Amino acid sequence: MQKYRTDTLKLNAIQQDTGEGLKGPTHVVYKDENINSVVSDDAKVDSGVSLLDRNGTNQDSRSHSFEEKGKVTETVIAKSNGRSQPRRVTDEKVREMKDQVIRAKAYLNFAPASSNSHLVKELRLRIKEIERAVGEATKDSDLSRSALQKMISMESVLAKAGRIYPDCCSMAIKLRAMTYNAEEQVRTQKNQASYLVQLAARTTSKGLHCLSMRLTADYFALQPEKRVLPNQQRIHDTKLYHFAVFSDNVLACSAVANSTISASLDPEKVVIHVVTDALNLPAITMWFLLNPPMQSTIEVKSIDDFEWLSSKYGSALRSQNSQDPRYTSQLNYLRFYLPEVFPALDKIVLLDHDVVVQRDLKALWSVGMKGKVIGVVQTCRESEPSFHRMDMLLNFSDPFITKRFSIKACTWAFGMNVFDLREWRLQNLTALxxxxxxADKKKPLFTGGSLPLGLATFYNRMVVLDRRWHVLGLGYESGVGRGEIERAAVIHYDGTMKPWLEIGIVKYKSYWNKHVKYDHPYLQQCNIHQ
Incomplete structure (x- = not known):
């Protein structure tokens, strides 16, 4: 049983205010011993200050103050005659030597390309000497005793070069050109690094491909009657706790299922519905046949099994205009058809495949929805890495948007959401x-992905959950603290650096790794390791 299993979260919900005058809920600061307290207060007016205004007040506290140019603010205490005396540490010599190198390289650029004069040779020699002397030094005390003599030698050569090339205007032009070239190189490197990260995020790793192939081969080697998962009689039981995961990644599905079940206080009441595509259905099914969920129930279905989906909504599913396959995947937009995917259910929790569940989630079934459809964690605090504004995702330059939505409305996140499917059906939100x-086909109203459409579809139809239910930011360098992660019910690796990829952030991977069976023979044979 997990460390946090006994910390049952109790939850009150706060309703989303409507329209222009959106106010934020009163936020409660919880101490560690208060984890079993009420999760969220009722919405209250906070001295007439809007959420966006209030959340912007912390920006100054994150700014850094710097000393005047050329100074390092470190102070060293030197002991003399038994008394402590402060000695200021500087980096003046280090910076001066680096400046000498820049000036020397600028003078080299004045010389003809084929020049091999005595001055050119001496400049190149002094540059190498200074660069070796500086090395990794960050303050003057790091420099060797001979560094000062090398500085003097370099200054002598620079003075000689200054007499040969006295034109300061030409020197300034050359330095500007060097600066521009350096900036261009940095920009190119950043773009290349960003492209490679995006490419890695969209590519199936060799190990994961190997695992899927092994599992698929084993699945088709079974007799049809052996391909059925246990406890399938429970999949429509409304008295149980139903979770949905839409994914084509066998490892990700496994981690979500394992973490959800291990965190549950009543695992025999947990039902996990995995919807994938026809290509990955055999592999994911075979994984759960080899690794049955003990007392819990897992159902695996293919999106191709929903014949009504292609006949009624096929053109809509194919119309997504993003170039990113993560956004054009039909599985990503299947969330907008939940009542039809699960016609026998009245309530369900939808989990993205890049989350880890750390606490029992049954309290979500006790949320008073009060006519609302979706339970969400908001993302409108500017001080948080998951921050979004409405105008980042919706085109408020278009009257169609401005008439229907407030630019000051609070945004929220997909990843862990509870849905009242009965209310969804009554309000016919799939049609909306x-x-x-x-409307988006005729003119650009929403940015790529399912979130902007979700913000529009469920606008003013949300129940706001306490932030500890869903902590985001583990899929990029967000600075989420360990304490916040360990207090969370669900942690979310949103972003491109997923935990199953080599580019995943090491300090966050351990929370995901403990729910993956790395000792399984198939993972070892496919070289899938921590």
């Missing part, structure tokens, strides 16, 4: 989603 989708 299609209206927005059709």
């Amino acid at each position: 989603y299609h209206q927005y989708l059709e």
